[in-house]
Amino acid sequence: MGRNLIGLAAGLISAMFVIFLVEKMGHAIYPPPEGLDMSDPEIWKEHIATVPTGALVIVLLAYVIGSTAGGFIIGVIGGKYSKIFSLVLGAILLILGLINLIILPGHPVWFWILSLGLYIPFCYYGLVLSRKIPERNSGEIPN
DSSP states (O other): OHHHHHHHHHHHHHHHHHHHHHHHHHHHHSOOOTTOOTTOHHHHHHHHHHSOHHHHHHHHHHHHHHHHHHHHHHHHHOOTTHHHHHHHHHHHHHHHHHHHHHHSOOOOHHHHHHHHTTHHHHHHHHHHHHTTSGGGOOSSOOO
16 A cells, blocks of 8 residues: 555656646747736636637646656556556546636636546556556556
């Protein structure tokens, strides 16, 4: 159980870090306006309404890559119950994503649907990818 908890913590940190990095790279392509005050929900809502679709797609890509990375880390570090813990990580990221959508209003409905549907399957996919490492390849995903 200890390896799984360490894997979960490392997976969460890794997922959040990767999401942050990919979003930062997205800001290089679609820079936010100078002086954007993210603490004001109305200003944020106005900003989101003008953001190009490509910028939102990069954010979704960040969620996909980050969730996959987190699930992968759980698969590498975790033990017997890493499958369950990868799903727990997906649920944690889903909750954090929902909180983010509520705190920062104005995202289009399609973004809500896609973003909230990404975390759990891609955390699991990361776990599946970790099983493809030759020295860990037992041919099955443990419970």
